[in-house]
Amino acid sequence: MDVIINLLVNGLATGMLIFLLAAGLTLIFGLMSVLNFAHGGLFAWGAFGGVWIFGLTGSFLLSMAGAIVIGMLIGLILERFLIRPVYGDHIQQLLVTLGGMLVLSELLKVFWSPNPIPAAVPSYLQGSFDFGGIILIKYRLFVILVGVLIYIALHLLLTKTRLGLIVRAGVIDKEMVQALGINIKQVFTFVFLLGAGMAALGGSLLAPYSGVIFAEMGMQYAILAFIVVIIGGMGSVPGSAVAALLVGVLGSFMAYFVPELSLAVNMLLMLFVLLVKPSGLFGAKG
């Protein structure tokens, strides 16, 4: 039983990390129709930035906040100079964001190291809890808690605020939002920065979780995030949350019980969803 619960917690924690990456990706796609391949680069920069700030200050909270700021700053540059000039042109978007991803990865090697860098768990999050004989690792529970808090905050933002209403309306009909006197470009920038910040936060949380970070980690997780966005339905935040947890938990169990299939399982899940419901679990758009 403790193995099952540990696999579940492990899967949920991984799922939460993927969700932080996928939520921004799905909003950016839904609102701006931009497939942002550079999103994984923001995740990796969050991881490196977080580890760097943690090394400098010894404060994990500060490292998370710093990672968000780094992610948003890079996001601002990407949106203004890389993506804004190619709105509406999907081929160019694909090329420039893929190029952006490569540049971000290479810059990590320039600023830090081409070799993997170790990342430590802060002392107060080391160790585990013992729940009646079931041992649960503290840091994984912390990652789940942060993920849940971010989901609630995002949900409240999207449903209870005027800005959230505008973002949701923009996902449905951008022209109509503009016809209501709303400057959609400002909303694009806001959503891009929000997504960039969440991706970087995800990266900073992943670093102590995996224990080691490397420049190419962004692409590895971006692929998972894209799978999640497709399974959840493009543009749907709840869809991304459910799909990310599904992918995380399924991956965790498969890695333990059928390790040969652990890499293929996400692709098989995506294939199944595309066959049964091509718009994704929660998606309205095809």
Place this chain on the structure above:
Amino acid sequence: MLLQLDQVETYLDQFHILQGVSMEVKKGSITVLFGRNGAGKTTTLRSIMGLSPIRHGNIRYQGEEIGQLPTYMVARKGIGYVPENQGIFTDFTVEETLRLAMQKGSDEEKEKMAWMLDLFPDLKLYWKKQSGHLSGGQKQMLAIARAYVNSNGLLLIDEPSKGLAPIMVEKVMMHIEQMKQKTTVLLVEQNFFMASRIGEHFYIMDEGKIVHSGQMHELTDDEEAKQKYLGIA
């Protein structure tokens, strides 16, 4: 004159859609733009809103040039828009839709909202219902209410009768006529019999040009013009 279009030319990709359109809309009136499918009526409204940018000519609203403004600035000048497909945010409740339409939440906007809800009591009844689940007529009323609450002087309404049952068309037209006491309307419509009952001025478009215009009663009495331009025997 509230709105003036002067020799407006609009292209959609390589297609020359509006070919020197000139027209005027008087304050406090309902002006109807007639024409066959593909004549350029929708593009005219979209050009006014900045959704289909004009290449030549001028568009003036309250004497101010708006022809080169982005859509959101045109809307902020006070022009409300009801597109042909209604542009309903299907996931939104009626309340969320109208809340989004209120730009400032001012007393004036609240007053407009209250008046609108009196005019369209169905919206009050389905306040918490998802817009995507409303009937076609209710969606049209919501789209008009949203544009009215959001605007300040002029409503552009594109084919409100499209896809509605005849009894609902009559209801919607009656409501548009009632709105004249509060705002000015530029109405695109193919249903001549309904639109001619509420409109005071008309323009007829064909192949991207204004081919006929005048007072509505003149057109109602002019069988030859109706036959020639609208195909009505």
